[in-house]
Structures are given as structure tokens and as C-alpha cells.
Amino acid sequence: MSVSRAELPKQETKETRETLFESQRLVLLEAGCGVGNCLFPLLEEDRNIFIYACDFSPRAVDFVKNHALYRPERCKAFRCDLTQDDLRHHVPQASVDVVTLIFVLSAIHPDKMARALENIFRVLKPGGSVLFRDYGLNDHAMHRFKAANRLAENFYVRQDGTRSYFFSKERLAELFEGQGFRSMANDYVFRETVNKKEGLCVPRVFLQSKFAKPGPSQTSP
Secondary structure: OOOOHHHOHHHHHHHHHHHHOOOOOEEEEEEOOOOOOOHHHHHHHOOOEEEEEEEOOHHHHHHHHOOOOOOOOOEEEEEOOOOOOOHHHOOOOOOEEEEEEEOOHHHOOHHHHHHHHHHHHHHEEEEEEEEEEEEEOOOHHHHHOOHHHEEEOOEEEOOOOOEEEOEOHHHHHHHHHHOOOEEEEEEEEEEEEEEOOOOEEEEEEEEEEEEEOOOOOOOOO
């Protein structure tokens, strides 16, 4: 990936805390937990939180389980393909307050994204929310791909076989709202990254959003 999860843990953790610490006891699902760069700082910060953590990679899940801070009474890590495996095999239905989806959806084939969001919707409590951050349309990384690497519109494959989709605000809102979510925030984040090796300052575009599952008195758009 052009941006690793390790580059964003401080901001991700801060944004998650702002939502999480509004109430006392919270249940979090980190969809695409990687090696736990967000997970473990949150566990250290708040003793009154339980975190479900899943990842497509068995190695990443094993890494999390072998971490010194991993405790089954406070965290449950498991391997999961969000497009195929029912999250409810590990997470009770409508039990999660907050889901983090950070640089995960872009790696999923566009035809399967809705299925992943439907999966998440089932385990989220009414009134619960998804915190999203991923690649935005016209990010510098998008323009570095050659035509041969293009799999579909805004969807590319890297040399190592991993894939990346670049989202527009409109497409992302359409995806989430199509699965019953309400859009709470959905904005581009513009950054500049300095490539010292090549002597370049390149523009980065990310999409940072928040979507909520309607509560009992609400209806989705």
C-alpha cells in the first residue's frame, strides 16, 4: 500500500476516542485490524471497552493474539473475509457501538463492497456508527498506476497482487446508504507527502467519513 496503517494510528485513535468516550461501556469492532496499531492503544487508554478485531490475514490475527496486551476478556480477534464470512459467527447481532473501517474497503472488489457493508450493518447497534477512512479519487497513488494495472473504473492492482479502489464522496455515500446507513460526515482530506528519495512533494487525497445505523425512531434515506 502507498499508505500503511502504521502511518495513521495517532489520528485514527484520536478520532475513535472522540466517538467512543461519549459513553461508559462500549463495544468496538475493528474491521481489518492488521497487527493492532489502533487496537492496543485503545485497550491501554480505556479499561472499560471491549474490542472485536478481525482481519483477512491469518498471520495478522495470530500477531494480535500473541501481543502482550491481548486478553480474551477484553478482546476477541478472529480471521474473517467480510465479503463471505458472516460476522455473527463471532459477534452477536446488533451488539457493536462503533466499527472502524480504515483502508479496508478499497482492497475489496467493487462488486463485493455492498456485501461487506451489509455484514457490518447486521452486528452494529441501532444508533451505532462506522468510522471510515480510505483512498480518495485523484489521489497521487491513483495516477501512478499504468493502464495495464486498471481492473475497473477507479480500481487498480499493484505489482504484489493487492488491489486498491479510489472513492468519490458520491460513490461512498451511495454504497453505505444502499445498505441502510445514514451519512453523518463525508469529506475529502487533502495532504502532501514528501518523497525525499525522489525529491517530490505529492498531493494525497483521502476520504474520511462517518455513517450511522438508524435508531428505532429514525429511517434511512
